[in-house]
Amino acid sequence: PTLERIELHRLEVPLVRPFETSFGRETVREVLLVHAVTDAGEGWGECVAGRDPFYSSEYVGGAASVIEQYLAPALLRSPVQGVEDDGHMSGVLIDDPSHEAGIWVDDREQQVPDASGPASGGAAGSIGSVPLAASVARTLAFVAGHRMAKGALEAAVLDAELRTQRRSMAECFGAVREWVDCGVSVGIAPTLDELLDEVSGYVEQGYRRIKLKIKPGWDLIPVGAVRELLGRDAMLQVDANTAYTAADIPLLASLDAFGLLLIEQPFAEEDLATHVRLAEACETPVCLDESILDVATAVDAIERGATDIVNIKPGRMGGYLEALRVHDACRTRDVPVWCGGMLETGVGRAANVALAALPGFTLPGDTSASSRYFADDLTEPFVLGEGEHRGQLRVPDAPGTGVTVRRELVRAWATAEPVVIT
Numbered sequence: 035p036t037l038e039r040i041e042l043h044r045l046e047v048p049l050v051r052p053f054e055t056s057f058g059r060e061t062v063r064e065v066l067l068v069h070a071v072t073d074a075g076e077g078w079g080e081c082v083a084g085r086d087p088f089y090s091s092e093y094v095g096g097a098a099s100v101i102e103q104y105l106a107p108a109l110l111r112s113p114v115q116g117v118e119d120d121g122h123m124s125g126v127l128i129d130d131p132s133h134e135a136g137i138w139v140d141d142r143e144q145q146v147p148d149a150s151g152p153a154s155g156g157a158a159g160s161i162g163s164v165p166l167a168a169s170v171a172r173t174l175a176f177v178a179g180h181r182m183a184k185g186a187l188e189a190a191v192l193d194a195e196l197r198t199q200r201r202s203m204a205e206c207f208g209a210v211r212e213w214v215d216c217g218v219s220v221g222i223a224p225t226l227d228e229l230l231d232e233v234s235g236y237v238e239q240g241y242r243r244i245k246l247k248i249k250p251g252w253d254l255i256p257v258g259a260v261r262e263l264l265g266r267d268a269m270l271q272v273d274a275n276t277a278y279t280a281a282d283i284p285l286l287a288s289l290d291a292f293g294l295l296l297i298e299q300p301f302a303e304e305d306l307a308t309h310v311r312l313a314e315a316c317e318t319p320v321c322l323d324e325s326i327l328d329v330a331t332a333v334d335a336i337e338r339g340a341t342d343i344v345n346i347k348p349g350r351m352g353g354y355l356e357a358l359r360v361h362d363a364c365r366t367r368d369v370p371v372w373c374g375g376m377l378e379t380g381v382g383r384a385a386n387v388a389l390a391a392l393p394g395f396t397l398p399g400d401t402s403a404s405s406r407y408f409a410d411d412l413t414e415p416f417v418l419g420e421g422e423h424r425g426q427l428r429v430p431d432a433p434g435t436g437v438t439v440r441r442e443l444v445r446a447w448a449t450a451e452p453v454v455i456t
């Protein structure tokens with residue numbers, strides 16, 4: 035198929051309760067949706083960037099403008115959707131009005147791994163079956179960074195291509211299960227009682243793992259109280275979102291007393307050395323999130339001993355296809371992975387659930403039910419299963435993401451007119 039149009043939809047989706055982390059507090063989820071229209075069908079992708087550049091340097095406004103000014107034009111103009119036979123990126127002309135002449139980006143050897151995926155035939159081995167989506171990363175490689183923006187475009191193209199092929203993401207990715215175990219992320223609460231009430235509610239709903247946000251001054255006490263509430267055997271982990279420093283290593287090591295599954299990203303994204311020091315100082319496995327941007331950074335962190343477990347977030351890695359490669363690289367090294375969340379609506383949630391069904395995803399992810407965040411979801415809501423499927427979500431098996439975007443809500447919650455790029 036040939037890409038004909040990209041639409042950017044910006045909307046605000048109300049949250050059922052404020053969500054607080056070590057870097058901020060949100061009461062609405064500002065969302066950037068990408069709608070890709072080809073000559074054979076259409077698809078949707080969700081950008082995981084937040085309203086503000088606090089979790090990462092990307093943010094909704096920045097992603098929308100880099101897509102409009104650089105990424106969408108490059109995709110729409112890439113001759114054979116950006117890939118020549120010899121794997122070189124073809125030159126793309128950006129006739130950006132703000133430049134006198136178009137910027138001609140020369141052919142360059144791309145760092146983007148081969149679209150055909152590793153010979154090992156891992157999950158990424160299926161990338162060859164979606165040539166249009168597989169060409170996106172290479173076509174966009176001329177822009178540095180902006181992985182969340184790129185990931186949203188790739189996801190929309192992938193959804194469109196799979197719907198045309200009448201294949202689900204789960205089937206394309208190589209899913210091995212029809213239900214995935216769900217964990218839930220619990221924000222920083224105003225009081226300990228409110229925290230314990232919220233956690234109790236999630237336990238009643240059946241969630242199989244609790245993840246607590248921590249930060250200096252809100253760590254040992256709340257973790258101890260929740261461990262007390264849950265009992266010894268429940269799955270419990272913490273996420274610090276880079277809020278600590280090397281001076282806190284003894285304090286973080288004392289979390290060993292609580293039998294946690296992992297300690298997630300206690301230090302700065304670029305600081306692998308201090309994560310190595312913590313890993314050497316404590317029993318609890320270290321898990322990286324913000325630091326893992328692609329296969330290269332994943333392998334580097336693992337080989338340095340900076341991470342025992344990896345939180346795979348497709349949006350942070352530039353898309354689901356790179357996430358498949360990270361899954362394979364971790365699996366080859368016996369590193370467990372789980373699917374992180376970025377308060378996605380059903381659009382991103384559906385694709386995350388499909389990803390979480392891969393064999394290397396052996397820990398419950400942040401793939402919670404829609405009702406954890408939204409009273410109304412942009413798609414059919416994700417609802418936790420009952421009985422033997424308590425605390426699980428069913429993997430969509432319809433084409434593409436398998437869910438349908440409720441266009442009336444996209445219009446109702448829009449904060450601006452859609453931007454249409456052809």
Ligand SMILES: O=C(O)CCC(=O)N[C@@H](C(=O)O)c1ccccc1
Pocket residue numbers: 055084089218219220273275323374375376377378400401402
């Ligand atoms: O369940 C979810 O979707 C959110 C899980 C979660 O805690 N995400 C955190 C994180 O640091 O991983 C986050 C929230 C908001 C923005 C960025 C990151």
